Amino acid sequence: AALPEAARATGHPGHTGHVAPVERAVAPFSVRMPVPKVLQPQSTKGDNDFYVVTAKKAKVEILPGTRTEVFTYAGMFPGPTLRVRTGRTAIVRHTNDLDMGTVAHVHGGCTPASSDGFPTDTLAPGKSRDYVYPNKQRAATLWYHDHAHHMEAEHVFRGLAGFYLIDDPAEAALRLPSGDYDIPIMLRDARFDDKARMVFEKDDFQGRTTILANGKPQPYFPVAARRYRLRFVNASNLRTFTLRLGKDTQVAQIASDGGLLAAPAAVRSWRMTPGERIEVVVDFSRFKVGSQVILNDAEVGPVMRFDVGRSATTDTSRVPDRLSTLPALPTATGKRKIVLSFDRTNGRFLINGREFDQKRVDTEIKLGTTEVWTVTNDSTNFAIPHNFHPHLVQFRVLDRNGRPPAPGEAGVKDTVAVGPGETVRLQATFGPYIGKYAYHCHMIDHSSSGMMAQMKIVA
Numbered sequence: 001a002a003l004p005e006a007a008r009a010t011g012h013p014g015h016t017g018h019v020a021p022v023e024r025a026v027a028p029f030s031v032r033m034p035v036p037k038v039l040q041p042q043s044t045k046g047d048n049d050f051y052v053v054t055a056k057k058a059k060v061e062i063l064p065g066t067r068t069e070v071f072t073y074a075g076m077f078p079g080p081t082l083r084v085r086t087g088r089t090a091i092v093r094h095t096n097d098l099d100m101g102t103v104a105h106v107h108g109g110c111t112p113a114s115s116d117g118f119p120t121d122t123l124a125p126g127k128s129r130d131y132v133y134p135n136k137q138r139a140a141t142l143w144y145h146d147h148a149h150h151m152e153a154e155h156v157f158r159g160l161a162g163f164y165l166i167d168d169p170a171e172a173a174l175r176l177p178s179g180d181y182d183i184p185i186m187l188r189d190a191r192f193d194d195k196a197r198m199v200f201e202k203d204d205f206q207g208r209t210t211i212l213a214n215g216k217p218q219p220y221f222p223v224a225a226r227r228y229r230l231r232f233v234n235a236s237n238l239r240t241f242t243l244r245l246g247k248d249t250q251v252a253q254i255a256s257d258g259g260l261l262a263a264p265a266a267v268r269s270w271r272m273t274p275g276e277r278i279e280v281v282v283d284f285s286r287f288k289v290g291s292q293v294i295l296n297d298a299e300v301g302p303v304m305r306f307d308v309g310r311s312a313t314t315d316t317s318r319v320p321d322r323l324s325t326l327p328a329l330p331t332a333t334g335k336r337k338i339v340l341s342f343d344r345t346n347g348r349f350l351i352n353g354r355e356f357d358q359k360r361v362d363t364e365i366k367l368g369t370t371e372v373w374t375v376t377n378d379s380t381n382f383a384i385p386h387n388f389h390p391h392l393v394q395f396r397v398l399d400r401n402g403r404p405p406a407p408g409e410a411g412v413k414d415t416v417a418v419g420p421g422e423t424v425r426l427q428a429t430f431g432p433y434i435g436k437y438a439y440h441c442h443m444i445d446h447s448s449s450g451m452m453a454q455m456k457i458v459a
């Protein structure tokens with residue numbers, strides 16, 4: 001799968017300077033952004049909650065006035081939100097009513113290998129299986145998506161993605177905005193043809209010019225003049241978002257992939273590569289009632305609009321100066337080098353010079369070991385952005401190109417940007433489960449082409 005010529009020219013998805021025509025024009029801010037429904041457990045027994053999710057095709061309204069066939073979890077685009085509590089086990093029975101194999105994976109989940117969704121651990125059409133999620137981890141905005149070998153890019157693009165939110169008492173005690181004022185927002189790009197059909201081609205970063213927030217194109221969302229917690233995930237296959245609100249409004253970043261930061265970070269713009277989550281608290285009371293505040297991306301412009309409609313009577317939420325205690329960083333006893341590269345001569349995406357092979361263990365790690373991984377995007381032959389995501393563990397970014405991470409990147413993370421020529425050092429403790437887990441570039445057109453490897457945690 002060689003890249004299109006324009007990618008060779010610039011090496012940066014979306015920075016080609018020319019953009020494919022939008023096939024079906026949609027006036028911006030003409031549809032309201034929905035909030036994905038929270039899935040209720042089918043039953044509950046002791047500390048276990050049982051959920052049921054069926055993957056199936058459905059026709060949904062994405063572009064106004066027309067229907068698009070997509071792949072869905074439970075008929076919804078994006079899928080229903082799973083909202084769980086730390087320490088309660090979620091057992092999710094996935095049924096595959098699609099005509100191809102699927103693999104469900106909770107991104108950021110600390111999950112036993114048998115339920116983590118190894119790429120070749122396929123659920124065949126017509127079959128069901130139970131995935132077990134112990135949720136022994138801190139509160140965080142996670143998401144679940146398909147991970148079928150070589151197919152995750154197309155499956156996620158066509159809709160197999162949803163939020164997986166973990167709550168815990170420590171976070172609840174902070175009195176951050178909650179309930180109707182706690183809004184998950186899944187951002188992604190997409191491409192449609194003139195019949196409103198989704199068009200999937202690998203590495204098609206130029207064609208994916210429609211930006212969706214919770215499955216709607218450049219929507220508006222009514223808010224009250226008060227504080228909101230906004231949980232963003234970038235669910236794009238390739239696109240990086242660099243977001244800012246209104247005229248560079250200062251917002252408080254409160255969390256990254258793995259949950260709360262130690263303290264809020266005041267930011268005016270925040271960057272998200274595919275798979276990353278960032279949570280911000282926005283105080284809409286700083287805008288006049290009646291204002292329209294646009295969320296802009298540095299490259300594509302308007303992503304969505306917040307319409308400040310009413311002034312709230314009371315807002316008892318707050319953003320405390322201290323948010324959480326980050327897990328301690330034990331002394332590392334192991335080191336690895338990870339090199340991400342693209343071989344332009346044959347169009348191959350590689351980790352340490354190799355494509356994914358389900359039969360080859362790339363990295364063996366003793367259970368409980370703390371390691372520093374030095375991840376480099378080798379752009380000597382070809383410059384293209386990548387990022388890096390290991391399953392099972394959350395990590396800390398030690399440094400980026402030798403410099404300490406920015407405050408928003410200094411918390412708990414599971415996915416990190418590694419731009420052309422960059423080197424990022426991260427530290428993780430590998431456990432508490434043994435078994436085989438994937439690690440890969442989360443620009444999933446790349447991982448679907450082989451930019452993935454596996455580690456085996458051994459007792």
Ligand code: C2O
Binds near residue numbers: 105107145389391
């Ligand atoms: Cu978001 Cu390997 O996954």
Ligand code: CU
Binds near residue numbers: 349385441
């Ligand atoms: Cu990549």
